Amino acid sequence: MQNLPTYYLPIDKNGRVVIPKPVRDALGFSSAGFVRATVTDDKMILESGRTVCKFCGNENVICEDLPICSDCIEKVNELNELYNGRIQKNENG
Numbered sequence: 723m724q725n726l727p728t729y730y731l732p733i734d735k736n737g738r739v740v741i742p743k744p745v746r747d748a749l750g751f752s753s754a755g756f757v758r759a760t761v762t763d764d765k766m767i768l769e770s771g772r773t774v775c776k777f778c779g780n781e782n783v784i785c786e787d788l789p790i791c792s793d794c795i796e797k798v799n800e801l802n803e804l805y806n807g808r809i810q811k812n813e814n815g
């Protein structure tokens with residue numbers, strides 16, 4: 723990642739801060755998206771709000787708590803069925 727300068731950003735009366743374009747571009751913050759803000763001690767960390775699938779990186783995840791896309795859920799279900807079918811086959815013969 724490129725080195726960016728330290729910015730001193732004005733906060734308006736409603737608490738809004740504009741994230742400079744070079745920072746948005748470098749961190750992949752999209753104008754219509756979300757950023758994740760984490761406050762620790764005396765700092766606020768802003769990260770890309772995009773949650774991606776842990777398996778394939780797809781952005782269409784089911785929910786924040788389960789970062790898996792619907793395609794991968796389908797594959798996991800197929801594997802699960804295959805696996806269960808194999809177990810039953812082995813139990814029967």
Ligand SMILES: [Zn+2]
Pocket residue numbers: 775776777778779780790791792793794795
């Ligand atoms: Zn996926």
